[in-house]
Each structure stands twice: as structure tokens, then as C-alpha cells.
Amino acid sequence: MSVLVVGASAAGLTTAEALRRKGFRGALTVLGAEYHPPYDRPPLSKQFLSGDWDEARTRLRPDNLLAALDAEFVLGDPAVSLSDHTVHTAAGRSLTADHVVIATGLQPRRLPGPPLEGVHVLRTLDDAAALRNALAADKRGGVVVVGDGVLGAEIAATVRKLGIAVTLAGPQAALMEAQLGAVVGGLLGELHAAEGVELRLGAAVEQLEGVDGWVSGVRLVGGEVLPADVVVVALGAVPATGWLEGSGLTLENGVVCDEYCRAADGVYAAGDVARWRHEDRLVRLENRTNATEQALCVAANIMGEHQPYRPVPYFWTDQFGTKLQVHGRPSADLTIAEGTIGERFVAHYRDAGRIVGVLGWNAPKQTRTHRMHLISGEGHR
Template identity: 45%
Template sequence: MNRIVIIGASAGGLATAEALRRMGYQATITLIGSERHPPYDRPPLSKQILTAEWEPERLPLRRKEDIDALALDMRLGVAATGLDTGARTVNLADGTEVPYDGLVVSTGVRPRRLPGTEGLAGVHTLRTLEDALALKERLVAGRRLVIVGCGFIGAEAAAVARGLGMEVTVLESAPLPLAPAVGEHVGRFLARIHRDEGVRLRTSANVAGVDGDGSRVTGVGLADGTVLPADDVLVAIGSLPNSEWLTGSGLTVQNGLVCDEFSAAARDVYGVGDVARWYNPLFGTAMRIEHRTNAAEQGMAVARNLLNPEARRPFAPVPYFWSDQYGMKIQAYGHLRGHDEALVVGRDPARRRLLVAYRTGDRLVGALAVGMPPKLLRTWRALIAAGTAWEPAVGDLAVP
């Protein structure tokens, strides 16, 4: 291969480029990113950047000299707009056309937005550095922040805002936050902590619209007629894969770029990170994971498969994610979504500690811990990776 093109200058895209170089690939690597920044770390945006604990200069994933050492053809601030798999070319927003021998799609996701909020000042999403800096300027003690959505981004932002002395209301359409992903035990546990910390958490809340004075947001209206005053609104209702530019390419796009167990979408075309929906043979299902660790691991796996087409290996990780809220570390391994059972195997409410195991069929498929020692969770990870049956894994560990 004379040129490998990576679309997406993110954690996954950079991990792919670095792995290619480590594995001896010396030809051209073109790294294309729609943002003007070199690859930077996104998890701190909803934590250290909002609290001002970090300055933006700390976000880059690598030092400039380390990036330079990769000898990349790096094109930042320009988005991919089309793909011709027959001609093996990528079209860019600046009108240029980039040929490839191998292609890696790592274009990530973008936040979902509430209809009718376009151009209304004070309505925020949280995905980019610019998003985080704009929200950070508004996080001032005594101001009113309404957060729509209590997933991890919304929950982390709520924790930061409360720590800064803001009045925080969180609106969640489901009966419990995060329950579809991590189960009711964890949902109730986290809901209680947010309320204990002074967050006004309203569940089963359906947003009817956002009110404004013509230029700036003034509140959020609910379907029951309630209007919640707000100085700022954070919309944290999930994300959409950045895959529209692949329309007409012949690749299959369905909740992300559809890939096989090798992370391949077509011959010499691979998906990496948040945008990739691939088949994980360890769990026997397709999944799309929006977490940084997965993006980096998948980038390394894809690099190997690109350079060794006759000896490709399935990408079959045990997914990992974490979240920081109110000084608590929430960590999870495995595929929790769609589980058949969530069993509490450790609990200490007074110390804000919780350990939950997850079953799908007759297998242990996941474990989530709040405030527990990392070594304990790594033990559960090993059981998940080994495909351990449920009964031998949990035994008599259930907590009443």
C-alpha cells in the first residue's frame, strides 16, 4: 500500500497512525480532521476543562514533536464530503480529492440537538473543545443550568456545575437515568446521589421546547405545561454517527458504519471508534462503542489488519468505560446494554460503593463498579473475557 488515508483526527485515528508506524509502514499516511486542532483528549471536556482544573493546552494527545515524528500528511480543518470506493478516492470540503490504497473511517459522532434551538444563545452541546469553553464561561455560582438528558455527559456536567455552586435541574425522559444501559440498580443509585448533592432531577420528563426572548434562552418547557427558568441549557440527549458523507459510497450505514469482526466495511476499508458498528465475536453481537479506550484499541487492531490482510485477527475486546462524578469513579467492563439480569454483588451506600454483575443468556457479560478498587474490577474483566458461565461467576454473591 502506497497511501493509507485516515478520516478523523481523533483518538482512534491517531492510534491507527501510530500503530502503522510502529509496525513498519513507511509510505504515506494522510490524516484528515474536520476540526482545526491536532488530536486531543475528549473525556476531560466534561470534567477538567469545565472545572478549569485543566487549561486547553493540556488536551493534545501527543506533543508536537511526537506528531511530527510520525511524518503524517495531516490536513486539519477540512471535512470529508464523499467517498468513491471504485476509484478509491475521498472528496474533501475544500474541493480536493485524495486517493487511497487503504482507508480508515474514524469520523466519530456529533451531539443530537433539540429542534428549534438553532441560533439561540445559551443552548449548549458538549462534544468539542469550543463547546466546552463556551459552557465553562457560563458556569457561575448562582446561575440556573437546565440539563436535558442524564447520560454520562449530562451527569458529569451536572456534578461539575453543582460543585461550582450553580442551581442545576436535570431532565430525564426515562423513569431512571441510564437504566437502559446499566440497569435499574445503578440508575437508582446514581439518581439518589445527584439528589443528595442538590441536583433537581426530574425523571419521566418530556421536553416540549426551549423558550427564549428572541436572542437568548430563558427556560425549558415540559409537556405538562411546566416552564423551568434557565440561564443556560445543556442538551445531552445522545449522539449521531458522522456517516452521512458515506452516502452513495456502497458501504452499509446503519447506526454507524457497519463492519465485520475484523472491523472491515469493505476491502481495504475499515472503521474505527465511535462511528464503527462492528461484530464483536466475544459477545456474539454487533456493537458501536462511544468510549475512548475502545477507539484506541480498535485503531491498533485495524492497523494490523490493514498491513496483514492474509492473517487478519477479529477485534474482540472487552469494552471498558469510566465516568467521574462527585469524586466517585464509575467503571465498567463488558457489554452491558441489552442484558437479561443485573445483580448487585457488593454495596455500601454510606461510602457510595456499588458492584453490579450483568448476565445475558447463561453468561457473565459485564461488571460495573462505583468506588471499588480497580484490582477487583480487573478480576471481573478476566471472567468476562474468558466467557465464564453466570452461576460459577456469581455463586452466592448476591446482596439482598
């Protein structure tokens, strides 16, 4: 039996490692679009962007552990199509395996309009390095972050910690409202404002403005122009499935899979790109924890364990020394279960009286305890 993993980030590498731990000794190939060995993405918007970490610290595994996998790593060669169990690459390779695992992740959304120098996205290590270099230059015009979700908030916090003027603009009424709800999103906005981040929330972006090919500002709906010589677009991302058009797989906001993460006979998906059946609906999660957990499930099913994937969703974010952890699915009904709001606390989110989510604000130990409400049956499962 042979396995080809398409995608050399967290989900792809975890799949390969889990297969070897489970005793798989067949041919194993990991195909990656980037030239970099597997690296971790969450630090890119924080430790790497701030300059606290170098490229080496972002790597998921050192060279000796990658070599110990006895896998062939084909890097810097993006997949361009899939036919049956054969993946064709940009360099003209044709790679065939008994089992194919799709772990190609996401592609960042960009604003429409002509390209302008000084406009950045942050998805890859190269993206983060380019933005870090831009931030090291004189920023008399300041920095504007377009996007009020997790990535936008983290980037704004990092930029401000570097002592650079930064404005964050986004259409939601509260920072990270979709992920945290209005109450906690409002608290996070207060934290950013206290640290000097200028917030333009509830303000959609109309267009970028430029002079001589360089960005000069961000025009909001309503007419206000935010001056900037660096703009970071953090408006989310879309599953990287363009290369799968014509493959026969179902592509609807990701690679559609069954509850075993199987997209077709011998074809699986893991990580941000996977949309799988969970109970009575299709679910796709964009976070680091899911990439690892889903990859473990895929490896188990390749090895014949027939294991459905039923996670408790989880993500975390660190901003201005504050750690937020979210288990489950936040809703509008929030109650404080422990601690004092705005300081150190744990909150429960409820839907029809059931606990569907748990949030911790600088309370990691307590949050793990309250997570048991979700696992024990009081929660969404």
C-alpha cells in the same frame, strides 16, 4: 502502500501510531475536520469544563511526538465525500490512498426548533470552551441539562461543583439507567441529589422557550417549565456518516463492517462511527476505550494480520468523586459480588445465569479482578 485516516481524534491518531509501530513506512495522511491537533474528549465534560485543565492538557500528544509519526496532518478541512479510495474535502482537496480508515466519530443530537442563544451541546473542544465561558457569567436563571445519560450526568456534576444551580431532565426513570440498570442508576441519582442537583427524571422535554432570541427555559411534557439562561442538550449523538452518502458503503447506524472492521476492500472504520459484526449481530460502541482498541485492530489488519475484533466493552465515568467502571453489558439481573452497595462495591450483571457485565463503584482494583469472569468464559464471550 499508502494510508489515509479520516478523523483526527483518538481512533484516528491511534490508527496512525499503531501503523508506525508495526513497521509501516508508507505515506500516511490524517485528515481532521477541526483545526485543533488531536485531543481527548472525556476531559471536556469534567476537567476542562471545570477550568482545572487548559486546552494544552487535553491534547493527546505533544507536537514532537506528532512530528515523529512522519504523517501529514491536514486539519480544519472536513471530508465531504468518498469515491472509491479518494476523499474529497470542503476546501477542494482530493486525497487518495490504498487504504482509507473512517474515524469521523459522532455528531450531537439537537432539539428541534429555532436556534436560541444560550443553548449548548458538548462534543468538541470549541463546544466545551463556549459552555465554559457561558458558565463563567452570572447564572441567575440557573442551568438545565437535557439528557440523563453519561454526558448529561457528567456535565451536571461539573456544573454543580462550580457552585451553579443545575437541573437535569431526562426521560429515564433512573439516571444512566440504560448504561447501569435501575438499581445503580438509582444510587447515582441519590448521589446527585445529595450534591444539590435538581432531578426531573421520567420527564421528556417538549420544547425550549425563549425571549428575544435567548433561551429562558425548558418545557417538559406535562407543562412544567424549568427556568434557565443556559441549556445544555446532551441527548446522545449519531454517527458522522452524512459525508459518505453515495459512497457505496453500507450506512446503518454507522459504517457497517465485517468482523475485521472492514467496510469494503481497502476501507475500514474505527471508533464511535464503526458498526461491526461481532458473533451473530452488529455492534457499535461509543466510548474512549473502544476507539483505541478498535483502531489497534484496524492497523493490524491493514498490515495483513487478519485479526477479528472481539472486545469486552468497557467505559468509566467520574462524578462527584465517585468512579464507576463497567465491563461487558449490564442487564436487569444484578447481584452484589463484593463490598457494600452505596459505598465501595462490585456488582455482577447476569443473563440466563451467565455473567454478562461487571460494575465497580469506587473499586477499581477489585473491578479489574472481577473482569476476569468475562474473559475466562463465564461471561458473554
